[in-house]
Amino acid sequence: MAELFRRLGARPGLTAELVVATVFVTLLALATPLFVIQVLNRYLAHGVDATLATLTAGAVLAVILEYGFREVRLRLAAALSAGPDAALSNWAFATLTRMRSQALSGLSARRRQDLMQGPDLVQTAYAPSNLTVLLDLPFALLFVGALYLLSPVLAGIALVFIAANLIMALVGLRLLKAPTKALSAANAGQAVMGGTAIHGGDTIRAFNAGPFLRRAWRQHRLRTDGLRRRVTANNGRLQSLAGASGNLMTIATIAVGAMLVVSGHLTVGAMIGANILSRRALVPFSGLARMAMPLARAREVLSSLEPLTRVALEPAGGTTLPAYGGGLELRDLAFAWRGARTPLFEGLSLTLAPGESLVVTGGNGSGKTTLARLLVGLMEPSRGQVLADGVDLRQLAPA
Numbered sequence: 451m452a453e454l455f456r457r458l459g460a461r462p463g464l465t466a467e468l469v470v471a472t473v474f475v476t477l478l479a480l481a482t483p484l485f486v487i488q489v490l491n492r493y494l495a496h497g498v499d500a501t502l503a504t505l506t507a508g509a510v511l512a513v514i515l516e517y518g519f520r521e522v523r524l525r526l527a528a529a530l531s532a533g534p535d536a537a538l539s540n541w542a543f544a545t546l547t548r549m550r551s552q553a554l555s556g557l558s559a560r561r562r563q564d565l566m567q568g569p570d571l572v573q574t575a576y577a578p579s580n581l582t583v584l585l586d587l588p589f590a591l592l593f594v595g596a597l598y599l600l601s602p603v604l605a606g607i608a609l610v611f612i613a614a615n616l617i618m619a620l621v622g623l624r625l626l627k628a629p630t631k632a633l634s635a636a637n638a639g640q641a642v643m644g645g646t647a648i649h650g651g652d653t654i655r656a657f658n659a660g661p662f663l664r665r666a667w668r669q670h671r672l673r674t675d676g677l678r679r680r681v682t683a684n685n686g687r688l689q690s691l692a693g694a695s696g697n698l699m700t701i702a703t704i705a706v707g708a709m710l711v712v713s714g715h716l717t718v719g720a721m722i723g724a725n726i727l728s729r730r731a732l733v734p735f736s737g738l739a740r741m742a743m744p745l746a747r748a749r750e751v752l753s754s755l756e757p758l759t760r761v762a763l764e765p766a767g768g769t770t771l772p773a774y775g776g777g778l779e780l781r782d783l784a785f786a787w788r789g790a791r792t793p794l795f796e797g798l799s800l801t802l803a804p805g806e807s808l809v810v811t812g813g814n815g816s817g818k819t820t821l822a823r824l825l826v827g828l829m830e831p832s833r834g835q836v837l838a839d840g841v842d843l844r845q846l847a848p849a
Contacts, residue, residue, distance in 0.1 A: 453576065453752060454584055457534050464530050468585060471523040476589045478519065480596055481512030483726040487600075490719030520582075527578035527585075535576075539569040542755070548763040551828040556788065561754060563638040568751035575748030580741055586734035593731035600720045600727075601710060604703055608728040611699040615692055615735035619742055622688040626681060626746035633677040634750055640670055685743040692739035696732055703728050768847035775839050776804035778825070783834035785820060793832065794820055 458465045485505055493502045542565045549557070590612065598605035643663065647654070654660055707721035716724075784796035794817045802808055812818050823829045824836055827843045836843045 474519045478516035483723040485509035487719040487723035527581040535573045550762045553761045564754045572748045575744040583737040590731045597727045604724045619738040622742040630746045636674040692736040778802040779837040781835040
């Protein structure tokens with residue numbers, strides 16, 4: 451829910467309009483149960499057609515206005531989410547294209563996939579329709595308040611089932627956390643193998659790696675399918691429990707309400723209206739249960755992306771010389787891969803005048819490519835300096 455509050459807090463004015471629209475939607479939704487109560491208690495008792503016509507016209511008008519406010523609210527929710535969705539997507543792509551090569555090479559396949567696909571998953575989880583469901587949660591208590599005026603006992607029953615649904619949704623989010631995280635990692639691995647098959651065809655054939663990759667693919671598919679079934683089953687079970695909870699609440703409301711009618715503490719119209727009110731109060735909490743899986747995926751993506759806010763990026767600016775002569779100097783240059791016990795090389799010092807040539811030779815893994823990447827500023831040395839025309843590369847503008 452932290453992401454929800456962050457979005458709401460980003461544009462307070464728009465959030466206030468959303469809240470006002472939600473209040474009107476909730477108040478207008480009270481018209482239907484009140485219509486039922488009045489028709490059953492007044493029209494059936496006295497049979498005045500003018501009363502029925504007035505009540506019907508008022509109820510129809512309330513439904514039309516409710517629909518209008520719902521449409522307005524969806525548009526406001528879309529406007530509220532547009533900025534954060536675009537900002538997250540732009541940040542992810544900018545990070546991927548500006549990240550220093552050293553950090554990018556150490557980025558796992560899962561993190562790369564989260565950078566590219568994660569913003570879409572977050573956007574789906576906080577789509578306007580889902581955002582309005584989340585906003586409806588606190589306003590559901592207005593229905594409970596109206597129900598309390600009819601019967602405190604029936605209001606208590608509704609609160610019990612609302613609390614049960616809320617607990618189920620929170621437990622569901624917790625249960626989905628681990629399998630959703632594992633599924634995300636499995637999907638990333640599957641994407642890597644798919645990319646290898648698409649872009650590494652020559653390598654696969656040259657080294658006869660096809661049988662190995664196909665075995666690995668089958669094993670990976672079995673694991674991924676198992677995780678997907680587990681996530682889907684948990685989400686489906688949660689939705690089934692939410693549906694069953696709504697039906698049980700109806701049974702409890704009608705059963706207790708019938709006893710109150712027989713004892714003279716409630717009218718038949720009030721009993722049926724109370725049932726409608728209790729179902730309307732439960733709707734957003736049942737919706738929260740249905741949203742458990744997309745919310746869990748969005749939470750996992752945001753958690754995975756959070757460390758990337760601290761990775762080193764290519765600088766946007768720096769020193770620009772009026773002219774570059776082509777002089778190159780290394781001063782006590784050293785480099786070691788993260789986690790390596792020994793450096794790849796160290797103590798490299800040399801000076802090359804403009805136009806001078808130097809041949810670097812060595813076997814595979816001796817550091818030729820790494821040295822070239824250091825010379826053009828794609829990577830930073832563990833110690834020492836690379837100077838172009840006497841200026842440290844780290845101070846020069848990348849362009």
